[in-house]
Amino acid sequence: MGTGQLTIDLDAIAANWTALDAASGSGTETGAVVKANGYGLGAARVARALAHAGARRFFVAHAEEGATIRNALGRGPEIYVFSGHMRGDTDMLNDLDLIPMINSIDQLTRHIEALPQAPFGIQLDTGMNRLGMEPGEWMALRDVAVPRNPRLIMSHLASADEPESPQNRAQAKLFRELTAGCGIPRSLSATGGILLGPDFHFELTRPGIGLYGGRPFTEARAVAQLDLPVIQSGTVLAGETVGYNATWQAEVDTPTATVQSGYADGILRALTNKGSLWADGVECPILGRVSMDSVVADISGLERVPHELSLLCPEQGVDAVADDAGTIGYEILTSLGSRYARRYAGRAG
Numbered sequence: 001m002g003t004g005q006l007t008i009d010l011d012a013i014a015a016n017w018t019a020l021d022a023a024s025g026s027g028t029e030t031g032a033v034v035k036a037n038g039y040g041l042g043a044a045r046v047a048r049a050l051a052h053a054g055a056r057r058f059f060v061a062h063a064e065e066g067a068t069i070r071n072a073l074g075r076g077p078e079i080y081v082f083s084g085h086m087r088g089d090t091d092m093l094n095d096l097d098l099i100p101m102i103n104s105i106d107q108l109t110r111h112i113e114a115l116p117q118a119p120f121g122i123q124l125d126t127g128m129n130r131l132g133m134e135p136g137e138w139m140a141l142r143d144v145a146v147p148r149n150p151r152l153i154m155s156h157l158a159s160a161d162e163p164e165s166p167q168n169r170a171q172a173k174l175f176r177e178l179t180a181g182c183g184i185p186r187s188l189s190a191t192g193g194i195l196l197g198p199d200f201h202f203e204l205t206r207p208g209i210g211l212y213g214g215r216p217f218t219e220a221r222a223v224a225q226l227d228l229p230v231i232q233s234g235t236v237l238a239g240e241t242v243g244y245n246a247t248w249q250a251e252v253d254t255p256t257a258t259v260q261s262g263y264a265d266g267i268l269r270a271l272t273n274k275g276s277l278w279a280d281g282v283e284c285p286i287l288g289r290v291s292m293d294s295v296v297a298d299i300s301g302l303e304r305v306p307h308e309l310s311l312l313c314p315e316q317g318v319d320a321v322a323d324d325a326g327t328i329g330y331e332i333l334t335s336l337g338s339r340y341a342r343r344y345a346g347r348a349g
C-alpha cells in the first residue's frame, strides 16, 4: 500500500485559471506559472489542463522544467524560463524553443552570442532585489535589447499579498517608467497583483498559487485532496505519551489512529501537536511529533476507526494546514511527497 492518495482536480485548476483570466480584464492575456512540478501537483498534467482551459504562455523556474512542459504540450505554447539563459542551457533552450527571461548583462551577452536569432524576454528588478536587471543596468542596455524585439518585459511584486503595502504602487510606477515607449508586452502581476486591480495588469498576468487553490485568491476552488491510510488504531491510556520525546501525554484514555505518512511525505514536522487530520467532517488533532513515516491522531470524535484520515479535504485546505505549520500554502503544496499515489480527476487534462 502506498503512503496515501493525492487526488488532483484538474477541472478545478482550469476553473481557477478561467476566473483569474476574467479578473485580469479583457485587454490582458493570462499566462500560467507551472514551476516546481506545477506547484507539486504534476507539471505535465497540470500544464495540459491549463492549455485546455486556454493558457498559451507558461512560466517555469529553469530550463529543465521547461523541457517537461514542452514534452507535455508539444509545439505551440510559449514557455518562459525565469532563471534566464544560464551557462549550459543553450542547447535545451534552442532545441525545445524555450524563452529565457534575461536578467543581467552577462546573460544578454551569452544569449546574443550563442543564439542570435532565438527569442528572449527581459526581467527587471523594480524593488524585490532577487532577480532581474537593476534600473541603471537596464537603461544602459535598453537600446541594445529593445531593437531585438524581446517577447516580454516583466518584473515581480514583492508584497502583492498585502494590498495596503505602498511597495506595490511604487513598483508599478517604476516598471511603467522603465518600460515607457518600448512597445513590448509587459507583465508585472502574479496571483496577488491580479487582485490589486487594473493598474497592475499590463498586457499579461502570470498567476501561480491561485490556480492551485491557494491564498491570496480566496475564491479559488480547492484542487488537492490528500487521504492517508490508517495502519493501526488503539487507545492511549491516561498518563501515557505519544511519539518521539513523549511530547503529548493523555489526560484521559484516548482512542488514536496512526496513518502511514510523515515528514518524508511532506507532512511538515512543524505540525507536531498543532495540526489536524479529518474524517467524516470531524477534526482529529495530531498527537505528538510527526515522524518520518507516520502521524498519530486523536480519533475520539469519531464513532469508529476510519480507513483513512485526510490532511487536505473540503474542511481543511492548503492554507489552513499552512497556518498550523507556520508557513504558506506554496510550501505545503511543493512539499507534497513523491510516495503518494496520484490520481487526476476531471476531464481537463
Ligand SMILES: *Cc1c(COP(=O)(O)O)cnc(C)c1O
Pocket (backbone or CB within 6 Å): 033, 035, 082, 156, 189, 190, 191, 192, 206, 207, 208, 209, 210
Ligand atoms: C512564482 C512566480 C510567479 C507566480 O506567483 P504566484 O504568487 O504563485 O501567483 C510569478 N512570477 C514570478 C517571477 C514567480 O517567481
